[in-house]
Amino acid sequence: MMDSFEFTKLAGAVLSALLLIFGTKTVIEMTVGHSPEKPGFVLPAAPPAEAATAPAGAPAAPAASGSGEDVVALLPKANPENGKAIFKKCQACHVSEKGKTPTVGPNLWDVVNRPKASYPGYKYSEAMQKKGGDWSFDQLAHFLHGPKAFVPGTKMLFNGLGSPSDEADVIAYLATLADTPVPLPK
Template identity: 40%
Template sequence: MKTMEINKIVAGIIVAVLLVVVIGKIGSALVHPKELEEPVYPFSDDLMAAADAPAAAPEEPAGPEPILAMLADADIAAGEKVFKKCGSCHDNTNGGPNKVGPNLYGIVGNVVAHKDDFSYSDAVANHGGNWGYTELNHFLYSPKDYIPGTKMSFGGLKKASDRANVIAFLNSMSDNPLPAPTADEIAAEEGGDAASAETGEAPAEEAAPAEGAAETNDNAAGDAAMPAEGGAQEGDAANDNEAPATEEAPAAAQ
């Protein structure tokens, strides 16, 4: 009887061990944990480039292109068509009503928040200053960037000719149209915006050296030098060229 008991216990243990082994085998036969062939988030060069891109992106919205020179031969009829985008919110006739936005008769050259009977946002009400050509150019390019907090829900006119034409049209809807910009004002505006146009090009130029930089630093320096020369042809004043050249130097250093 005693040996029978021991045999039973031994047999029990053996069966238990066998079961564990067999079940383990069956388990791994049923389930194959396959290894991923590629990482789920591939850490590729493309991704690195994409990660780099946002760093350059903030430079891109360098602001609206200059429009003063365009105003001289702006197309008022075309501006009236552009104004259809504004007309759902703005009346532009003399003595016309306020709508979602204030009446815009005589707005060009007028003070900001020119209508006493319109309830402006605090941002516009407290902005101060006048709606000169340049202010309107910036506001109409991107209202929310130019006056953060404005309640004018309008994405903006990205085409410079649209802005020039609609501003010319609005200027025609006025008892006191603003005089055409002077040659000095045009030159000053273009001088200022030429600089921002250069920074606008910068991301493209940085992108080129970035590839070069992967190979050798010499290439990167070479690429950076090319756009600098290109800038020399575009710019009319020698001074214009110095700014971009120094801006590109860090790019080459990267």
């Protein structure tokens, strides 16, 4: 049987152990743990990410992904096969089979050279309806490079592909989606 003296010793030992554990933990937290000020000063390092999401295609960001003109320049050598693979990203919102009912975005069958905002029965944003003109290669290049910059107020919630050559390739693929595929510019 444990007498009361032994019990006191045991209780004391347990208490000391607990003190040691929590004491050490507290000391570690005080010395190496995160003091609240530090993360606050780390945050200002974030602005580059903000700058990256700034208006796509705006003059401030050309270094990262070039301009719509770069896309136009790449079109003569664009690769529709690669574009077909990239088009999977567009299929989140677009169908492209002839006559198929549009989903989130308009059906993209035969889109090259068709008047903007003209797919029958699709409700375009006011911004797109007012843009005017046809989807020439040039206009597609500028739109896909920075949808919101080219058509402010568009309801196409997409930031472009970030790569002029991918953008040129996907346009080359769009050109194949027609009864008579549209030849790429020379």
